[in-house]
Amino acid sequence: MEREQSCSALGGQSHPNHHQTLILKSIFFLDGYGEVLLTSNSDGLFWESVDSPETDGSDCLGIKLAPEAPAEVNFSDVYGVEFDNFGVIRKSKLAVAPSCILCDEYEMYRFKVYSFQRSKSQPAQWVLTTFTFGHKDQQTCQMWVNQIDASLVLQDERPKNLLVFVNPRSGKGIGSRTWEAVVPIFLRAKINTKVIVTERANHAFDVMASTSNKDLKMYDGIVAVGGDGFFNEILNGFLLSRHLAHYPPTPSDIIDCRQAEGNSTDHDSEFPAFHTWFRFGIIPAGSTDAIVMCSTGCRDPITSTLQIVLGKRVHLDIAQVVRWKKTPTSKFDPCVRYAASFAGYGFYGDVITESEKLRWMGPRRYDYAGTRVFLRHSSYEAEIAYVDTKSEDTNAKGKRVLCRSNCSICNTRPHLQHSHTGSSSRQDETRWLKSKGRFLSIGAAVISCRNEKAPDGLVADAHLSDGFLHLILIRDCHHALYLWHLTQLARKGGNPMDFKFVEHHKTTAFTFTSFGDQSVWNLDGELFEAHQLSAQVFRGLITLFASGPEV
Numbered sequence: 001m002e003r004e005q006s007c008s009a010l011g012g013q014s015h016p017n018h019h020q021t022l023i024l025k026s027i028f029f030l031d032g033y034g035e036v037l038l039t040s041n042s043d044g045l046f047w048e049s050v051d052s053p054e055t056d057g058s059d060c061l062g063i064k065l066a067p068e069a070p071a072e073v074n075f076s077d078v079y080g081v082e083f084d085n086f087g088v089i090r091k092s093k094l095a096v097a098p099s100c101i102l103c104d105e106y107e108m109y110r111f112k113v114y115s116f117q118r119s120k121s122q123p124a125q126w127v128l129t130t131f132t133f134g135h136k137d138q139q140t141c142q143m144w145v146n147q148i149d150a151s152l153v154l155q156d157e158r159p160k161n162l163l164v165f166v167n168p169r170s171g172k173g174i175g176s177r178t179w180e181a182v183v184p185i186f187l188r189a190k191i192n193t194k195v196i197v198t199e200r201a202n203h204a205f206d207v208m209a210s211t212s213n214k215d216l217k218m219y220d221g222i223v224a225v226g227g228d229g230f231f232n233e234i235l236n237g238f239l240l241s242r243h244l245a246h247y248p249p250t251p252s253d254i255i256d257c258r259q260a261e262g263n264s265t266d267h268d269s270e271f272p273a274f275h276t277w278f279r280f281g282i283i284p285a286g287s288t289d290a291i292v293m294c295s296t297g298c299r300d301p302i303t304s305t306l307q308i309v310l311g312k313r314v315h316l317d318i319a320q321v322v323r324w325k326k327t328p329t330s331k332f333d334p335c336v337r338y339a340a341s342f343a344g345y346g347f348y349g350d351v352i353t354e355s356e357k358l359r360w361m362g363p364r365r366y367d368y369a370g371t372r373v374f375l376r377h378s379s380y381e382a383e384i385a386y387v388d389t390k391s392e393d394t395n396a397k398g399k400r401v402l403c404r405s406n407c408s409i410c411n412t413r414p415h416l417q418h419s420h421t422g423s424s425s426r427q428d429e430t431r432w433l434k435s436k437g438r439f440l441s442i443g444a445a446v447i448s449c450r451n452e453k454a455p456d457g458l459v460a461d462a463h464l465s466d467g468f469l470h471l472i473l474i475r476d477c478h479h480a481l482y483l484w485h486l487t488q489l490a491r492k493g494g495n496p497m498d499f500k501f502v503e504h505h506k507t508t509a510f511t512f513t514s515f516g517d518q519s520v521w522n523l524d525g526e527l528f529e530a531h532q533l534s535a536q537v538f539r540g541l542i543t544l545f546a547s548g549p550e551v
């Protein structure tokens with residue numbers, strides 16, 4: 001331990017951002033590992049053991065001491081660095097056991113580097129990791145902290161100011177606890193957060209809708225701590241006044257399977273500006289959390305938080321749903337809603353109606369309500385018209401391509417593209433197909449909607465931002481066959497589409513007309529009564545702080 005330690009700045013190296021980056025090298029003690037030669041360059045930190053071969057990997061009472069520690073960490077994976085005063089550094093992790101008298105412990109100045117590792121059992125899950133380096137000289141530690149801090153500032157994709165909404169009632173009422181558990185990560189990442197704990201339903205919607213664009217621009221994005229329904233509320237509060245697009249055609253605009261009138265995109269002039277930098281994060285605390293599962297590959301508040309603080313970015317398609325008539329007798333009165341994951345009718349609308357009465361049950365309400373609705377086996381008469389996209393969907397004929405991080409399908413075309421329901425140049429080519437009958441359910445999945453009940457989701461090969469909706473029509477069928485279909489949905493690798501009564505259409509827009517008296521839709525888990533509606537998808541309309549599913 002008395003070995004002379006050196007610290008030398010080896011000179012300037014040109015960084016891609018043209019900042020001068022010093023290469024530092026110094027001997028440190030890495031807690032739980034031993035003495036290392038630590039190097040810092042523009043990419044990250046690297047270290048190698050400097051223990052002599054006899055002591056390297058030495059053992060204590062027959063147990064190998066030097067653990068298999070990683071020997072580098074990239075700054076892109078580091079979310080914070082902190083000076084940690086004077087304290088104990090252990091040569092081996094085993095030294096935490098007081099009985100291990102042979103293991104060395106030293107007292108020195110320390111600094112901590114905060115990063116993550118992928119879980120061995122579930123690679124999509126990110127696990128917090130801290131590297132503690134010790135040195136007898138305080139100034140050396142402080143210099144390294146400053147140097148690493150300077151390198152982290154260069155990671156310009158990272159947010160600095162976030163507006164956070166916490167739903168204390170999410171899931172089993174765990175919203176506030178979930179937020180408290182991840183606050184230290186935001187603090188270490190030096191991100192300023194303005195936190196609003198909601199006091200009622202629609203509180204977050206009202207804040208988003210009433211905040212001016214000028215005030216919103218003080219933030220790099222919005223974080224929702226809650227479930228899909230809560231995120232939907234925030235999304236609608238954001239988009240309804242800012243995304244001014246023409247509506248999709250009404251059911252009566254579709255004459256002879258052609259669209260009578262064309263529509264064109266007309267975004268709010270402020271909107272494209274928001275699109276380029278403003279991002280949304282979701283820290284899962286809800287009952288389903290399908291959007292988080294699809295955009296990160298797991299349902300873990302720590303993973304989602306790390307992807308927010310590290311400034312990950314993935315585009316997400318959004319469906320715009322326009323209700324023309326609420327009931328058969330109501331007058332024509334367009335009402336717009338946005339959905340990030342799913343819009344469903346029949347079975348899905350009935351489950352949400354039942355489960356809303358059972359909120360006190362927490363997430364179990366979906367099982368209970370689902371069973372009741374299944375036993376009822378109600379079917380509904382309706383007509384659907386949808387844009388035929390077979391000619392342009394080259395993947396439909398090929399094999400299933402799952403959406404993953406850096407997905408080649410999601411990255412093929414530019415984002416913020418309107419669905420092709422009627423942009424004038426394509427109007428003549430838009431062909432609509434119709435489907436009429438009695439349906440057990442009608443579902444439109446924007447993303448795969450993977451969740452714990454349906455491990456592959458409703459549509460295994462749906463993508464986060466390919467610009468398509470997956471329309472799934474389940475025609476009235478025998479109860480046992482429907483159960484079979486549902487069990488396929490609940491099985492990993494199941495084939496829920498392989499039934500005669502199931503139609504699956506990849507489309508960009510559809511219209512719906514009910515022939516019943518009451519028609520309830522389920523938009524991202526929220527109830528929406530609609531006798532007549534239309535929906536269209538906007539490709540990559542928003543950006544999430546997420547890296548895509550590592551499935």
Ligand SMILES: Nc1ncnc2c1ncn2[C@@H]1O[C@H](COP(=O)(O)OP(=O)(O)OP(=O)(O)O)[C@@H](O)[C@H]1O
Nearest residue numbers: 170171198199200226227228229230286287288289
């Ligand atoms: N303080 C509050 N009190 C009561 N309800 C609230 C409050 N804040 C938000 N809500 C409402 O709670 C509803 C559901 O929230 P959330 O989506 O977070 O949980 P969940 O329904 O359990 O999960 P999931 O949507 O994933 O199934 C939202 O529609 C939201 O309007």
